[in-house]
Amino acid sequence: MLDDDADELPAATLCHLVDGDDDDQPSGEDGRPAHDETLLIRKKRGVGSGQWVGPGGKVEPGETPRQCVVREVREEVGIDVLDPEKAGVFVYRSDDWDAVVHVFRATEYAGTPEETEEADPAWFPVDDLPLSEMWQTDREWLPVVLDGGTFRGRFVYSDGEPADVDVTFGVDVRDN
Numbered sequence: 007m008l009d010d011d012a013d014e015l016p017a018a019t020l021c022h023l024v025d026g027d028d029d030d031q032p033s034g035e036d037g038r039p040a041h042d043e044t045l046l047i048r049k050k051r052g053v054g055s056g057q058w059v060g061p062g063g064k065v066e067p068g069e070t071p072r073q074c075v076v077r078e079v080r081e082e083v084g085i086d087v088l089d090p091e092k093a094g095v096f097v098y099r100s101d102d103w104d105a106v107v108h109v110f111r112a113t114e115y116a117g118t119p120e121e122t123e124e125a126d127p128a129w130f131p132v133d134d135l136p137l138s139e140m141w142q143t144d145r146e147w148l149p150v151v152l153d154g155g156t157f158r159g160r161f162v163y164s165d166g167e168p169a170d171v172d173v174t175f176g177v178d179v180r181d182n
């Protein structure tokens with residue numbers, strides 16, 4: 007169980023897109039990154055603004071997490087994610103925002119990421135992430151997700167710092 011009250015919390019999503027060409031062209035020359043890069047955004051507003059995060063946002067009424075993640079990625083960076091697959095779920099609790107966050111991994115998309123009012127996108131090699139400018143607890147699970155793994159977690163922050171961290175890897179998250 008994630009948390010006794012997890013069912014009562016608002017739901018949110020994150021998308022971690024992994025891409026790479028099968029040819030040897032350097033990143034950017036054909037509009038697609040070289041092998042094993044992931045798309046992050048510098049968030050301009052909302053929860054976590056200023057940090058590098060996966061695109062995503064709050065689930066709207068009547069929407070599934072999968073529908074939400076597709077909508078949010080389109081709104082934030084202007085691309086359509088075609089194969090979002092659940093890779094993790096965590097309860098996030100802090101002084102001002104609590105949520106159940108559904109994490110998706112994807113490898114297929116249509117379009118080219120573009121800057122919007124909400125986000126500034128950039129590709130990073132999966133083994134060279136800007137970890138010092140990311141949520142501290144993302145460092146625990148993001149490399150696992152990018153490598154195709156799954157996790158379930160509970161992250162409690164106090165004064166902007168992780169106060170209670172509990173994470174389990176290799177779990178079945180399809181229906182969570």
Ligand SMILES: Nc1nc2c([nH]c(=O)n2[C@H]2C[C@H](O)[C@@H](COP(=O)(O)OP(=O)(O)OP(=O)(O)O)O2)c(=O)[nH]1
Nearest residue numbers: 018019052053059060062063064098105107141144
């Ligand atoms: N990377 C990361 N993201 C987190 C954590 N906790 C947490 O709530 N988030 C994310 C999940 C959501 O994508 C985001 C909260 O939604 P948001 O403020 O972006 O909402 P939104 O795009 O719907 O925007 P808005 O209209 O409410 O401003 O914060 C965390 O620990 N790590």
